[in-house]
Amino acid sequence: MNALAPWPYPRWIAHRGAGRLAPENTLAAFRLGAAHGWRMFECDAKLSADGVVFLLHDASLERTTNGRGIAGEQAWSQLSQLDAGSWHSRQYAGEPIPTLEALARWCIANGHLLNIEIKPTPGTEEATGRAVAGLAARLWHGQSVPPLLTSFQPLALSGAREVAPQLPRGLLLDQLHEGWLETAQQLGCGALVCNHALWDATLVASARQAGLRTLSYTVNDEWAAERLLQLDTDGIISDRVELFCPAG
Template sequence: MTTPSAWPYPRWIAHRGAGKLAPENTLAAFRLGAQHGYRMFECDAKLSSDGVAFLLHDATLERTTNGHGTAGDQPWGTLAQLDAGAWHSRTYAGEPLPTLEHLARWCIANGHFLNIEIKPTPGTEAETGRAVAALAARLWHGQSVPPLLTSFKPQALAGARETAPHLPRGLLLDQLHDGWLDTARQWGCVAVVCNHALWSAATVAEVHLAGMRALSYTVNDDWAAQRLLALHTDGIITDRVDLFSPAGA
């Protein structure tokens, strides 16, 4: 049996900053999540066409900005001009897309923790993993707790490991495919991050026996959170920063 190493991260993690209370992956969202007492945040990072790491979940711009087309095909100078807040509400009109560096510096300055999901534009998995890991290694150099890098894409995790093997990695899963735990081991992961419905006493035990941690997304109901706590999972990513208090967790 392998005993998991000490886990430095809080149990409760605010999804994309503040869930649905503010425009996702904007600095306004992270500030609001912090106002609700959250100390750890999840974000999505991808690359512009000229190699700038910035925050955006979708491959395309239409849902959460006033831009159009594939985000990764556009230079940062164009992306930086977009409105990433008006789609949510008039309160946030004019909120820009942030760079990953901007968010990182805010987190470090305020003592917050970060889970960076590497969300590559299709075809740039390894490149994005390398770039995000290099930036994280530089920005968190000398900090006591590094960010947790996660991805659904093994190639992105491979790129991250190649560039900054000391940074912790986690494998994201939306289903438990054959060999899922071996995949996590292969890429030297410290955590498996699953759709919360996939966890059972058996799967949590498998992950813990492998020396890893069990994290869940996206948990928005109290019954689901209570089930995960009873299973002794290690992290809960939620939109409901207004429902779940992270105090003492």
């Protein structure tokens, strides 16, 4: 059995800032999540065509901005002008897409922690992992708790490991494919982040025997959260910042 490394992160993590209460992956969302008492957040990071790391979940811009096309194929000068708030509500009209650096500086200044999901545009997996890890290593240099880097893409985690091996990594899984444990171990991951429905006592035990922390996404119902608490998993990523009490 591999010993579990120290885990400095809280159990409760706010998904994309404040879940659905504010436009996801905007600074307004993270501020709202913090106002509800959450102290760790999850975000999605990808690369612009000219190498700027910015926050966006989808490959395309249509769902959460007034832009069109593949986000990673556009320069930051274009992306920075987009409205990433009006799709959610008039209250947030004009809210811009933030850079990872802007979010990092806000988190560090306020003592908040961050889970950065590396969300590469298809075909840029390794380059995005390297860029995110390099930027994170620079911005969090000297901080007591670094960000947790996660991804569904092994190539992105491999790139991150090459650039900043000291930053903790987690493998995201939507289903348990053959060889998942070997992949996590080869990438030097310290955590497994699964669709919450995958976790049971056997999987928790297997992960812990391998020295992996156990995190879940996206947990929005009380019964699901209670089940994960009974399994004593390490992290719960949720949209429901208004429902769950992260201090409880």
